[in-house]
Amino acid sequence: MTQAAPMVEVWRGDFLESAHAGHAVVCDASGQIVDAWGDADAVVLPRSSAKMIQAVPLITSGAADAAGLTPAHLALACASHNGAAIHTDRVADWLKTLDLDDDALRCGPQMPDNRDAREGLIRAHIAPCQMHNNCSGKHTGFLTLAKHLGAGPEYIDAAHPVQVAVRDAFEAATGETSPGFGIDGCSAPNFACSLHGMARAMAQFAAAPPDSAEARLHEAMRLHPDLVAGEGRACTELMRAMDGKVAIKTGAEAFFTAILPEQKLGIALKIVDGSTRASECVIAAILVKLGVLAADHPATCKRMNAPILNRRKIQTGWIRPTAALA
Amino acid sequence: MTQAAPMVEVWRGDFLESAHAGHAVVCDASGQIVDAWGDADAVVLPRSSAKMIQAVPLITSGAADAAGLTPAHLALACASHNGAAIHTDRVADWLKTLDLDDDALRCGPQMPDNRDAREGLIRAHIAPCQMHNNCSGKHTGFLTLAKHLGAGPEYIDAAHPVQVAVRDAFEAATGETSPGFGIDGCSAPNFACSLHGMARAMAQFAAAPPDSAEARLHEAMRLHPDLVAGEGRACTELMRAMDGKVAIKTGAEAFFTAILPEQKLGIALKIVDGSTRASECVIAAILVKLGVLAADHPATCKRMNAPILNRRKIQTGWIRPTAALA
Numbered sequence: 001m002t003q004a005a006p007m008v009e010v011w012r013g014d015f016l017e018s019a020h021a022g023h024a025v026v027c028d029a030s031g032q033i034v035d036a037w038g039d040a041d042a043v044v045l046p047r048s049s050a051k052m053i054q055a056v057p058l059i060t061s062g063a064a065d066a067a068g069l070t071p072a073h074l075a076l077a078c079a080s081h082n083g084a085a086i087h088t089d090r091v092a093d094w095l096k097t098l099d100l101d102d103d104a105l106r107c108g109p110q111m112p113d114n115r116d117a118r119e120g121l122i123r124a125h126i127a128p129c130q131m132h133n134n135c136s137g138k139h140t141g142f143l144t145l146a147k148h149l150g151a152g153p154e155y156i157d158a159a160h161p162v163q164v165a166v167r168d169a170f171e172a173a174t175g176e177t178s179p180g181f182g183i184d185g186c187s188a189p190n191f192a193c194s195l196h197g198m199a200r201a202m203a204q205f206a207a208a209p210p211d212s213a214e215a216r217l218h219e220a221m222r223l224h225p226d227l228v229a230g231e232g233r234a235c236t237e238l239m240r241a242m243d244g245k246v247a248i249k250t251g252a253e254a255f256f257t258a259i260l261p262e263q264k265l266g267i268a269l270k271i272v273d274g275s276t277r278a279s280e281c282v283i284a285a286i287l288v289k290l291g292v293l294a295a296d297h298p299a300t301c302k303r304m305n306a307p308i309l310n311r312r313k314i315q316t317g318w319i320r321p322t323a324a325l326a
Numbered sequence: 327m328t329q330a331a332p333m334v335e336v337w338r339g340d341f342l343e344s345a346h347a348g349h350a351v352v353c354d355a356s357g358q359i360v361d362a363w364g365d366a367d368a369v370v371l372p373r374s375s376a377k378m379i380q381a382v383p384l385i386t387s388g389a390a391d392a393a394g395l396t397p398a399h400l401a402l403a404c405a406s407h408n409g410a411a412i413h414t415d416r417v418a419d420w421l422k423t424l425d426l427d428d429d430a431l432r433c434g435p436q437m438p439d440n441r442d443a444r445e446g447l448i449r450a451h452i453a454p455c456q457m458h459n460n461c462s463g464k465h466t467g468f469l470t471l472a473k474h475l476g477a478g479p480e481y482i483d484a485a486h487p488v489q490v491a492v493r494d495a496f497e498a499a500t501g502e503t504s505p506g507f508g509i510d511g512c513s514a515p516n517f518a519c520s521l522h523g524m525a526r527a528m529a530q531f532a533a534a535p536p537d538s539a540e541a542r543l544h545e546a547m548r549l550h551p552d553l554v555a556g557e558g559r560a561c562t563e564l565m566r567a568m569d570g571k572v573a574i575k576t577g578a579e580a581f582f583t584a585i586l587p588e589q590k591l592g593i594a595l596k597i598v599d600g601s602t603r604a605s606e607c608v609i610a611a612i613l614v615k616l617g618v619l620a621a622d623h624p625a626t627c628k629r630m631n632a633p634i635l636n637r638r639k640i641q642t643g644w645i646r647p648t649a650a651l652a
Contacts, residue, residue, distance in 0.1 A: 010579070010600065012371055012508035012509070012516075013506065013507065013508035013509060014506055014508075015369065015371055015506070015508050015518055017370075017371050017508065017579055017600070018579050018580070018598060018599055018600035019598055019599065020599050043341065044343075045338055045341055045343050106638070107637060107638075108636065108637025108638035108639075109637060110637050119448050122445050122448045122449060123448060123449050133637060180339065180340055180341070181339065182338035182339035182340075182341050182343065182642060182643065183338070183339060183636065183640060183642040184636070184642070185636045185637055185642070186636070186637060187636055187637070187638050187640060190338075192341055253336070253343055253344050254344070272344060272345055273344055273345065273346050273599035273601055273604075274336065274343070274344035274601070275599055275600070275601065278599075310434065310509065310510070310511045310512070310513055311433060311434025311435060311436050311459060311511055311512060311513070312432070312433075312434035312513050313434075314509060314513060316508060316509040316510070316511070317508065
């Protein structure tokens, strides 16, 4: 197996304090590797970076159109949102249209990452509910599909028609037979593939014809960067910085994917140690390298060659991509 | 340079999802390496794992005794506390004895990690102050020394008598000339050394004669595990699990040190990527290996071979040391 490539350095003054290694693949629509670092054949769990694939059956089944879902709904289905009111209000409304409420979700409760939402709950002595879970849009998409299929409430079971459809969509997109799945933080199965397979899937999305499920999903993400993540988050800020021309999606344990429709390219990357600070730095560096993200945009500078500030806002160091990426 | 050694694996179901590599040294009082993984000569910033060394001049100068400091004060001087009332109340009282208040600190404000303290501030719409900073005990120790020396208020400047004394103590303990320093999260200089040097320093502490500054400091840490970190934290729980026989101290960017007085051994370790989940797993594994920590103690099981639970408390995987450490 090819070793992981050094990708990110964390400096404090004159000292290289920490470092991150990983694997990354840029792939074209024919499945050919355009650029790669580390091991393109590494077996990975793409976690939330696979949400746009998990949403494909919602459209191909006819469920999305039958339910009258808008691009905002589709963006939420692909989202790891931060539990702000703009996310949870929309999820609540969507559940109502299905005659369901928070109890139908199977993602579990999560304290919102959004500060206003979190502090509001704390001040009101209210525990977070499942709608606050960053995956609640994906799960409401699953419920929409389950209802359309007339399937039962335990939509996260691997044998449930919803997850069977997700696995089929995942294998079709990656062009691989999945070797299995892990249970995600939100309790849904998360299917494994090679990193090359995941980049191939993203390139398939990028080259998908207009009005296809894949095109509708990445368009929805690019149209609603605020719904895909939230204020201050990498996905939201970097998609805005690229004027919505590229869809990007983070995943837990330092996964990141990108869909470049104009270039018909897909990107998938995994930092071996699972550090988000490194995956954000690397996705920014690759997007800059491909000419779709400005190196001097504030959203880029926050993540690539970013200053590290201490409790008194004094710069103590910086985080930067290695020479191989820069 | 010797490569970092694979140290920790993060599994999700049947898949190795993430991995951590690092360097670790176990050293005896003569400075000889007893056991090592990775590169013993790696240059490191020990961050908060060096707090007991930074507190040595507080005692050797006579400042601690002149100010009537108790073991609880000394434990706080070595602490990265979580800003609970047991910590901040003591720091506030200590500052008062110096005729100082929060404004004299130079560590910057920090939202407490302790849930009750944090939510109390949020509900009262009060911003955290410098006493909540996890380093406020160390800084109050610096202020105590500065007053004793009749030195000025900017005690964090590298040329200030307090930091000159800290550097001298650091070089004496590690047996090395420090190649320089980085600025820490709390704005104090953090001196660099080799990992071997840091393990040697910990072994010097372990073998220090009764009533020496070094012995008084590790005794204070072992007597007050709750003051050194806080409820739920690794340092507190693992020191309790060892019945206070071993002093351990975490540092930012995945540093960890241990002082074993009965065995006259010192440990220093650094996870290359800076992940605390890995440094906690590795310190537990080495302490188990050395026979001073029970492998089946709940505090150990929480960090070594620990189950990973998702939002619904379903086990999705586990984190464990590699075969080389287990």
